[in-house]
Amino acid sequence: MELSTEQIQELYIFTRKHYVEYYDVQTELVDHLANDIEQISEENPNLSFEQARDTSFKKFGVFGFMDIVESRQKQLGKKYNKILWSIMKEWFTIPKIMITASIFMFFYLLMSLNINIHYLSVLMLILAFIDIFLASKLSKKSKKRFKDNNKKYLLEDIIFKVSAFSSVIIFSNIFNLSAFLRYSESLYTKVFVASLITLAILYSYISLIVIPQKAEELLQETYPEYKFINNL
Template identity: 55%
Template sequence: MKLTDQHIEQLYRFTRQHYVEHYDVQTELVDHLANDIEQIWEETPILTFEQARDKSFKKFGVFGFMDVVEEKQKQLGKKYRKVLWKYVKEWFKLPKIILTASIFLFFYYFIQIPMGVYIVGGSLFILAILDLLFVTKLKKEFNKRTKKNNKKWMFEDMIFNVASFGGIMVASNLPQVFNHIEKTPSNLGALLISLILTLTIIYSYITLIVIPKKAEELLEEQYPEYKFANS
């Protein structure tokens, strides 16, 4: 006995009812359930579709699909970090390393002069505002994409919702930052803080601008069916 298209649609609805919101995870679960239901029917053909479905679902245990969702999040989180690291490394190669060094030296110089706190503080405030603007823009774009395609993909969710608030966090802790510098002997504190601020800017730029611009390419690489499913 084979499942019909109507059965498949019911399985998609079933996964959504059990708090699986991403289409790619739904598809994996539907494929698994469909194969298992057909095997159950071979062994016990008198069962209805709902009975076979519920029997298959019980095999997922007390937490249902949640373990599968969490495992997928870990898998794609590792994939996202790999993509992030790829673009971070580019900032330590020519010609971008020149800009990286310039950002670092900017902070390192102004941190050590009396009026530098205002310049660094103003820079961090601007970074925080830019972060908020880009985060808002990305969230609107993500909502527009999901509304248009009527599908949410987990990796797409990560790309558009890994919003960097690095600048905001640093700016909010500015007094503690400079208090630490004053208590640190020699230039070690200035070096450390300059490095953290430089990496914060690079991280913000990559997560808020670079990776979202590569979204289509990354999603088609991750999901061969992505282009077809959203056409």
């Protein structure tokens, strides 16, 4: 038995009801369910569509679709990290390394001057607020994209939400690390903190600005059907 268009749409609704919010994961599951339902119906012609669907769903076990969602999240999380670090590495090659070195030297010299350490903490707080502001803009953009397309992709969610949240967390921790300088005048401590601040700034710039600007390209590369579906 070949499923009708209405039954396929019913399977999409079924996956959403079982807490699968990402369209790409829904499509993967719908494809699997449709093939399995057709096979079950051939073996048991007396079963209704709903009975065959429920029989297929039981094969996913106690946690339903959650294992599939988690597996896909890990897979695309690794993909995102590869994209992030490939761009990050560019900042340690000529000519961008000059900017990276300048950021490092600025914070290292700032810590080496005989100024109140609270000034560094205030600067970190300002950078953290900039991070929060950019992350908030990304979150609003994510909501608008979903409203416009009515479809949410897992990689899209990582680009516009997960990475933004991670950036804020990293900068919050860097802000706390700067407090170590109150208790140490060590050269190594200053180099360590200046390096972490530099990496945090690069991470934030790449995750909050560079990668979101490449979002359409990355989504079309990951999902061949993305451009066609979102142009309908």
